Amino acid sequence: MDRARIGVFGIGLAAYWDQFSALKGRLIAYQTFIERKIGERAEVISAGLVDTPYRAREAADQFAREDLDLVVCYVGTYATSSQVLPVVQRGPRPVLLLNLQPAASLNYGETDTGEWLANCCACSVPELAGVFRRARLEYAVVSGLLGMKDGYSESRADENTEAHPAARAAWREIGEWIDAASAARALRRARIGFLGHTYPGMLDMYSDFTQHQAQVGNHIEVLEMCDLDQAVNEVTGDELGRKRREVEEVFEISEDSPSDPLAKKPSEEEMEWACRVAAGLDRLADRFSLDALAYYYRGLDGNRYERLGAGVILGCSLLTARGIPCSGEGDLKNCQAMKLMDLLGAGGSYTEIYAMDFNEAFILMGHDGPFHLTIAEGKPVLRGLGLYHGKRGYGVSVEARVRTGPVTILGMTQTADGNLKLLAAEGETVPGEILRIGNTNSRVRFPLSPAEFMNRWTAEGPTHHVALGVGHQAGKIEKAARLLGIPLVKIV
Numbered sequence: 001m002d003r004a005r006i007g008v009f010g011i012g013l014a015a016y017w018d019q020f021s022a023l024k025g026r027l028i029a030y031q032t033f034i035e036r037k038i039g040e041r042a043e044v045i046s047a048g049l050v051d052t053p054y055r056a057r058e059a060a061d062q063f064a065r066e067d068l069d070l071v072v073c074y075v076g077t078y079a080t081s082s083q084v085l086p087v088v089q090r091g092p093r094p095v096l097l098l099n100l101q102p103a104a105s106l107n108y109g110e111t112d113t114g115e116w117l118a119n120c121c122a123c124s125v126p127e128l129a130g131v132f133r134r135a136r137l138e139y140a141v142v143s144g145l146l147g148m149k150d151g152y153s154e155s156r157a158d159e160n161t162e163a164h165p166a167a168r169a170a171w172r173e174i175g176e177w178i179d180a181a182s183a184a185r186a187l188r189r190a191r192i193g194f195l196g197h198t199y200p201g202m203l204d205m206y207s208d209f210t211q212h213q214a215q216v217g218n219h220i221e222v223l224e225m226c227d228l229d230q231a232v233n234e235v236t237g238d239e240l241g242r243k244r245r246e247v248e249e250v251f252e253i254s255e256d257s258p259s260d261p262l263a264k265k266p267s268e269e270e271m272e273w274a275c276r277v278a279a280g281l282d283r284l285a286d287r288f289s290l291d292a293l294a295y296y297y298r299g300l301d302g303n304r305y306e307r308l309g310a311g312v313i314l315g316c317s318l319l320t321a322r323g324i325p326c327s328g329e330g331d332l333k334n335c336q337a338m339k340l341m342d343l344l345g346a347g348g349s350y351t352e353i354y355a356m357d358f359n360e361a362f363i364l365m366g367h368d369g370p371f372h373l374t375i376a377e378g379k380p381v382l383r384g385l386g387l388y389h390g391k392r393g394y395g396v397s398v399e400a401r402v403r404t405g406p407v408t409i410l411g412m413t414q415t416a417d418g419n420l421k422l423l424a425a426e427g428e429t430v431p432g433e434i435l436r437i438g439n440t441n442s443r444v445r446f447p448l449s450p451a452e453f454m455n456r457w458t459a460e461g462p463t464h465h466v467a468l469g470v471g472h473q474a475g476k477i478e479k480a481a482r483l484l485g486i487p488l489v490k491i492v
Contacts, residue, residue: 002189004069004181008035009047009059009087011079011124017051020114024049026152027076027118030102033148034074037171041178047087051079056086064090070181070483072096073128075121081131094138094482096177099125100146103157104164110156118155138482140177144170173475180479183343186291187484188217190339193290195223196297196309198330204463205331207414215420216336216484221288225297225305231287232280232308243279244271247314247382250373254383254399257436266384266396274382274396277308278315285324292339293319296330299392310395313369314382317398321373326350327465328370333412333420334465338372341410344476346469347375349402351409353464354441356450362430363450365409365468366441369398375470377403377429383438397438402429407444408473411466422481423460425453425491426472442468447492456491 010031017024028049035044045066047059063071071091073084075098088095099121106119125141132139147167151159161167192212198205209220253271256264266274285293293316299306316326325342327335327350334350341348349372354364373380380400411423427446434441446453474490481488 002182002185004042004178004185005045005067006038006042006178006181007045007047007063007066007068007071007091008038008074009072010049010074010076011084012049012051012077013079014051016077016117020117022154023077023114023117026154029152030076030146031074033146034098034100038072038174038178041175042182050083050087053083053086056083059087060090063087068092069185070096070177072098074098074100075124075128077117077120078123081127084128085131085135088137089135092483093485094140095132097125097128097139097141098174099141099143100170101144102146102148102151102159102161103155104145104161104166105157107157115156118152119157140482142170142173142177147171176476177479179344180476181483183340183476184480184483186343187336187340190218190291191221191289192218192332192335192339193221193223193284193288193293193295194330194332195228195293195295196225196330199296200298202329202464204413205329205333205465207333211414211418211420212332212336215486220332221290223284223288225308227288228280228284228308229304231283232277234283235276235279239279240272240276243275246318247271247275247278250318250380251382251398252379254381257383257438259436264384266382270384270396273307273311274314277311278318281312281315281319285319290324292324292335293326294330294332294335295326296328306392310392313395313397316370317373317380320349320370325372325467326370328367329465331463331465333414333463334467337410337412337422338467340477340480341408341467341469341473342372344469344473344480346408346471346473347372347402348410348467348469349375349440351440351466351468354435356454357443358450360432361449362443362445363453364434364441365444366435366439367465368439371398371400371440372469373400375402376400398440399436399438400440401434402442402468403470404429404431405470406472407468407470408477409444409466409468410473410477411462413461413463415461420486421460422477422486422488423457423462423491424474424477424488425457426474444468453491460489460491
């Protein structure tokens with residue numbers, strides 16, 4: 001994934017430099033520390049220290065020439081808002097204001113005006129916030145400590161704040177902004193394949209490609225079943241053999257299910273076909289430079305396209321595991337959510353709500369594939385299914401569960417006025433028995449009771465699929481949503 005391109009500038013007041021000779025160099029040292037820290041996770045484009053309205057215009061022109069994903073303003077000392085507003089008016093939103101004080105506490109008995117000015121970053125932030133609001137510029141503020149190890153040598157206060165909780169919290173927040181900016185950049189530039197059509201009758205999933213390109217920015221590549229058919233036909237014996245070995249390393253091949261007569265040990269014919277289609281999907285993804293895929297095709301009477309449509313779960317699970325998330329039933333909106341979760345490092349498996357358990361207070365969530373193999377609890381299982389419920393055909397399916405621990409679900413839906421909207425909720429997966437029907441399923445417990453969660457989630461008009469990922473990701477998702485300009489509702 002490309003690293004985010006982040007424009008950084010510091011601010012100060014030129015009138016101070018003659019009055020306090022050491023102040024400018026000190027602020028530049030602080031800004032250099034910040035740029036170095038940000039540069040560990042992103043590409044930094046520095047406009048240096050902006051201390052006059054003239055320098056503000058120069059910085060604005062510089063940033064306008066760059067392909068920036070985020071603009072960061074380090075508030076080192078007091079500066080008038082007139083020399084800050086011009087820098088950010090043409091850039092991406094929101095603007096991130098860093099209110100990071102070098103010292104946790106001033107040495108009050110020895111602090112002169114110059115020393116105070118090196119620590120008075122908080123003085124400017126309310127002014128900037130008020131002006132940004134009046135200018136209708138979205139912004140965010142991170143307040144805390146600078147977090148230097150040794151600090152400035154001539155400081156009269158203790159600036160060794162690297163281990164201070166206020167420094168760690170601030171840099172954790174900044175890190176989330178950087179990760180979100182990288183994810184938003186990659187999502188905007190993604191090429192998402194759409195193969196076949198949306199599952200007939202699932203009206204919640206229907207959306208148009210113009211809407212997605214206009215609001216998210218990525219490209220939707222329309223694919224035909226002919227494209228997949230050609231790719232599968234081109235698979236060589238060596239490719240098929242490599243894919244079969246990969247599958248046998250990654251999966252446990254099941255015996256017959258003890259509970260569902262439809263779920264059986266996959267036959268050799270089913271395994272060979274699933275591996276061949278998986279190798280064909282690799283070719284398809286490479287041929288069209290796909291970053292994600294939404295797919296579904298019904299087919300008829302066992303014809304070639306029906307067999308192709310029924311044979312993709314294994315290959316789509318493998319693609320999902322390598323960062324090309326695949327969303328079944330032609331759910332493009334959920335494909336966007338899965339891609340965002342994957343870019344945030346959370347996985348993001350194709351999921352819907354299966355059942356509510358009121359005795360143990362969890363919701364069973366899963367689907368008939370595909371699954372994000374990197375977030376599995378143990379080794380995923382391959383089962384043969386005599387039929388896919390509600391679909392045509394038969395073949396190999398993936399049975400797995402998301403590993404125990406904190407998780408986040410992310411859904412994308414569409415409002416009545418045509419805008420995309422994200423929904424997120426944090427919870428945890430808990431151990432316990434799951435269904436053995438050749439589907440993915442996990443026990444997910446949210447802070448709300450099953451009934452209250454369902455009531456609040458459905459009140460937002462969701463699409464019925466979500467991306468289920470590991471870790472609590474709501475903070476990063478919220479920042480990515482703001483950078484993408486897509487509203488987010490968190491269910492808590």
